[in-house]
Every structure is written in structure tokens, then in C-alpha cells.
Amino acid sequence: MAIAGILFDKDGTLLDYFKSWSPVNRKLALIAADGDQALADHLLRSTGMDPETGHVVADSLLAAGNTEEIAEGLVAAGSKLSARQLIEDLDGLFAEAALNAVPVTDLADFFGRLKARGFKLGVASSDNELSIRRTADRFGFAAYLDYIAGYDSGYGCKPEPGMVWGFAEAAGLEHAEILVVGDNSHDMMMGRNAGAGMTIGVLTGTGTRDTLGPLSDYCLNDITEIETII
Incomplete structure (x- = not known):
């Protein structure tokens, strides 16, 4: 898909x-x-x-x-x-x-471009939900999100599949239509465990090409390179 x-x-x-x-x-x-x-x-x-x-x-x-x-x-x-x-x-x-917090790019512009292309968008973090919402508000991309899940939102924790399945239900998507993006193995395994269609690792966190490469379809320098992949 x-x-x-x-x-x-x-x-x-x-x-x-x-x-x-x-x-x-x-x-x-x-x-x-x-x-x-x-x-x-x-x-x-x-x-x-x-x-x-x-x-x-x-x-x-x-x-x-x-x-x-x-x-x-x-x-x-x-x-x-x-x-x-x-x-x-x-x-x-x-x-x-x-x-x-320091963003890796202008997140409002980035999410705006993706939304303009018709993508459903979500954030799933091991942080709490309030932290995610404050981040989205501060950097101006809250209005572009269809879904937010923290460890305390009731969808389970990474690398369990629940956050991905919750996104699928909220956005009306099949699991295989979802791309999961993250900087560590928990993110990649969450995507695989949920049956996501693609996983992408990025190098703006603690993961490395050695840790992310075997678990991801692509390993990119940062999220801006995703736009050329999709």
C-alpha cells in the first residue's frame, strides 16, 4: 500500500x-x-x-x-x-x-508541507502526552496533527504496537499505510510489531546507523529527508 x-x-x-x-x-x-x-x-x-x-x-x-x-x-x-x-x-x-527544546527544523513549515500533500500525521512518544502537546503548541504544528500518544495515553508503550494501531484507528488508515519515524530501536520495533508499511530511522537522536540500519527501511540524517523518500 x-x-x-x-x-x-x-x-x-x-x-x-x-x-x-x-x-x-x-x-x-x-x-x-x-x-x-x-x-x-x-x-x-x-x-x-x-x-x-x-x-x-x-x-x-x-x-x-x-x-x-x-x-x-x-x-x-x-x-x-x-x-x-x-x-x-x-x-x-x-x-x-x-x-x-531545540527542533531539528522549522516544524510548522515541515508539518504544513506534509499536510498539504494529504498525509495524516501523528506523534507517538515515550514522554507524557502533556509534553507532546506543549511541544506541538510551542513550535506551531499542533493544528496539523490527527493524533497524539504518550506513554500515559492508554495505548501501551514502545515497542508494543498499540500507539501505531491507535493512530490507524484515529486517522482511518490501514496499518500498512503507516510510516513510523524515530531515532531508536524501540520506534522501529513498534512499527514492525504493528505491521506498519515502512519504518525510517533518523540520526538526530541517540540511535546510530549500526543500531537503526537493520531495523529500518531507510536511515536518514534527519526528518527533512523524508520528503524525498515519500
Whole structure:
């Protein structure tokens, strides 16, 4: 089937991961460590980020986990806060992060061009739904979206297929008409598990050609190159 709908991941796909999330990751570690910098550095390493270089390991908790998974990982690594408290704190932090996020391109123009070509458009993120909506509002593409799903929207979590199936139902599409775009293996596997017609990996996040190549139909530098593919 021809592609009729495109479902985008948010962080590392629409937003430059390292410019947007490196300071957020450092802040979440300090929250989880209750201000203890040495413990915060340990928590960062345990969840996938080098506190010295800022490098985040592809498919690690900080790269691909949802808030609940990250909170549980922080507790397992030594945070004295409860997972429930961390989930509440981190969801609030992530919603605020939209205010300082850095897009990979002019997202309003990009989504506008795709909508003008007749595509149904959605965003599916391991972040919470409020964060997605704030991002879409801030960068001016909310009006172009037919669907939004966060880990807390009731469609399940990546790499489960539910977010893709929810998009298909909301947009009136067959699963095989959907293109899934993301920056990590969870995104690609979600697309495959859902029977999506195509998966595209982008290199503006934590994924690499080595991690994304075997799981995607195309591996591109950023989302703007999608327009030449479709």
C-alpha cells in the first residue's frame, strides 16, 4: 500500500536530542539524587548517560525509556526516592522541558508541507502526552496533527504496537499505510510489531546507523529527508 499516514517519535526525531535533553537528564539525576552530585553522576551512568561527555547510549533508559521505566531504573540504581514520587517529579520536569527544546527544523513549515500533500500525521512518544502537546503548541504544528500518544495515553508503550494501531484507528488508515519515524530501536520495533508499511530511522537522536540500519527501511540524517523518500 502507498503511505498515507506518518507517525513521528518526538525526542531525537522532531527535537535534537542532545541539545534538548542533555540538561534535562542532568537535572533529573540531581532530583533523583536529592542534590547529591556524586550520586547523580552514578545515576546518569546507570541509566545510559556519561556525565562528563554527555553521550547517551542508544536504546538505554534515558534514550528510549518512558517515565515509569526511567523512575524504576533510578530507584534500582540507588535513588532514595520512591518510584511513584519520581514519576510525578519527572513528568513535571519533562513537561517543562518543552519550553527549552531545540527542533531539528522549522516544524510548522515541515508539518504544513506534509499536510498539504494529504498525509495524516501523528506523534507517538515515550514522554507524557502533556509534553507532546506543549511541544506541538510551542513550535506551531499542533493544528496539523490527527493524533497524539504518550506513554500515559492508554495505548501501551514502545515497542508494543498499540500507539501505531491507535493512530490507524484515529486517522482511518490501514496499518500498512503507516510510516513510523524515530531515532531508536524501540520506534522501529513498534512499527514492525504493528505491521506498519515502512519504518525510517533518523540520526538526530541517540540511535546510530549500526543500531537503526537493520531495523529500518531507510536511515536518514534527519526528518527533512523524508520528503524525498515519500
